[in-house]
Amino acid sequence: MQPPSRTRRRLAAGLFTILAALGGAASVGTARADTPTAREPIDDPIPGHIANGAIQLKLQTVAEGAGLTAPNWGTFAPGVPGFLYVVDQDGPLWAVHTRTGAKRKVLDTASLLVPLILAADERGFLGVAFHPSYATTGLLYTMTSERIPGTASTPNQQPNHLATVREWRVPNPTANPLTRMPLTPAASRVVLRITEPQFNHNGGALFFGTRASDRNLLYITSGDGGCADDQHGQLGLAGEGPCISHEGPGNAQRRDNLLGKILRLDPRAGGAPQIFALGFRNPFRASSDRADLGGTGQIWAADVGQNHVEEVDARIVQNGNYGWRVKEGTFQFEPNGFDLLGFASDGFPFANTPGQPAGLIDPVAQYDHDEGVATIGGFVYRGSRFPELRGTYVFGDYSDGFTSANGRVMYVREGDQANPKVRTPGVFNLVNGHINLFVLGFGEDRDGELYVLANKTGGPDGDTGAVLKLVRECTGAADCRD
Template sequence: MDIRDRVMTSGTEGEERGLLSVALHPRYNQTSVGRVFSYYIRNVSGQDYTYVSEFTATDDVVDVTSERFLLRVRQPFVKGNGGQLLFGDDGLLYIFTGDGTGNDDLQGNAQDSQSFLGKVLRVDVDQQGLEAGDSSSARLYHIPPSNPFIGNPHARPEVFALGLRNPWRCSLDSKNRGGTGRIFCGDTGTDMFEEINNVQKGRNYGWNLKEGTYCFNSLNCTKIENEAKPIYTYAYSPDWGSAVVAGYVYRGSHFSQLQGSLLYGDVVTGHTYLLRESGGNWTSREWSVCPESRCPCQARHDKSAFLLAFGQRDDGELMLLMASEFSVLKPRGTLFQVVPPIGTAQKPVTCAVATLSPLPVVSLLLLHVLYRLCGLVM
């Protein structure tokens, strides 16, 4: 899938625009022509927009001429793009949008239920509907009748949850893998706190009235209707990090001690952690995936490497996407598969290097990468 001709990027270090997410339809492998959904930033006549599009694919090759636009949302600023697509166990498409601003969301997009920005949207892509009051404008999706703001004239019917700043890495703990069906999402803060949320129907996650659990104005914070507090927050620090990356709840078979734990990390430090739930409370500890002294294939030997995303295979095992530089235009990156430590009953780790260009990678920062398929040591 190569859509570089329509994706907006720049060479600026720390660039957040680009191809941000790709999701396969739940029945992708059950039909001869699969459906692929993408979330990317596109510039039209000098204005940035978020595009949520549908493509078709045959034999895992996407027909880039088949693009159909499900949603186009104006981006007021170059940051705060959000950027996650995923299908829930209900078969519906969840769309995670940022507030579209640089820092403080002075426009109040995240709390405005009539705005698409700073939201979780939920739509049914297996049906089509009509725009309200316009019989000539067909949507390429249907509004699920169970969406929380159906019938509310002051809210978009697509809205599933609100009050988010920049939810760019989220995941489903699928019941098909023995999970709970819950959706977890990391929401990056401005300069105080990072947070991880359990995304629930109709809930308000507080931004821009709160960052993490910190309230900017106590009078406003008492008025948050259907507020949902984060399951976990951490403060900005050079050691801990400043840009959360939510991962997956582990449902594989290689690591019994990780079963049911939610993995997460931070872009800036590249460190990884796990969250454990007990009695509704979540506790965190560092998850050392690759001690430098026992790191095969030079994997993660550079602790300054940037963590871009977690991945989950069909068998529930984990992968990490890392980059050595924080730039869209640098063609370097590494995809790691997490395997048991060397010396266990598992076979020794082997490594293979291959250059792929162009590469259909779901990445905020990379369009071309060097994939180093390699095991990580716990």
């Protein structure tokens, strides 16, 4: 662990990256009576390690480099088969042909963004969603981190930036994206702005519901505002402090702001967003289980933890409270003051209390920081290539460290009763061990097949971005990871 001053120097120099696992968990819950010492730290919450699963797949590179920097989300456009649209954190939206790997920039949000810290930022171009009627209306929506008018938007500025949802209208939307002219910012209108207190914990996922009841509703994930422990007065990773806008129980537990939530709205109706669910630290990615492909239409989310525990939340219920900052996973959390110790606060989990306190919803799967540092949400698999995987949630972890490029691709097996001292329950490697890349996001194409989005630097710099497809066996000369 490095002292905060050195941590901040490295941040300013651009050495970190997504930093998604770097701030926020706090506890005001009450431990069970049988807990030996209510506030005794649990240093290794899940001693057992993640094992390879019975299902084992490989990753074959579809596209890489040539302008691709930090891809973090992939989706499809209704009426445009054969393409995955990939969000690149430093501004571009790429149309990638899923068979040939040919790609083209179809819009560029770079001029809208705050200046990004190389290899260090959680801000940027974070999400895209195509309206279900895109084939006829040409409507799509983006999430961008934009400058507050009249400010420099540096990492230590509070408030820091505007999380902005924009609507774009594409002329002739079903035309070949490899030959069309890219959109410009003038083609967009602002749908929603959320003032973000700090530069980190931005969430940023966008997706439409897939059931008849919500297929025209846009879901948005937001982090708790940044800093650590979601508590007012905490020291900040970028040198800001005390951190603002975390009063009372913290943003994630408050219903009077939009931070630490899953939100939804009808972007065509012009109304305010509704808080769909609360109690999240940084749900960097969430998705709907594709009802159009036989799924339930329910939402799954991966919520990045603070100091010890990463979690997957399943079948998100409306008005559900998913625990932050009272709990980190199934563990209650003690913030233990306002200091930073290197990459994290000095808080700690002190009691494992599944189902308690009442009213909080526990994750369906969790793992600790012996295995990774930031969970990256994916999708419930609804494709046809791997029948044994159908209905299974696939997700990942950024890396086993902030400089090591050792990301994971995993899946959840609910009901697994492994002894956590022997093996991490319910979480399995889908691709054998680490993939020697930083995992930044996942993509899902029209047919429900899945892609892993990654790079070699860990952040929005360089030219090492890659789009990799889940396959049973690699073919041809393309790079393969197994």
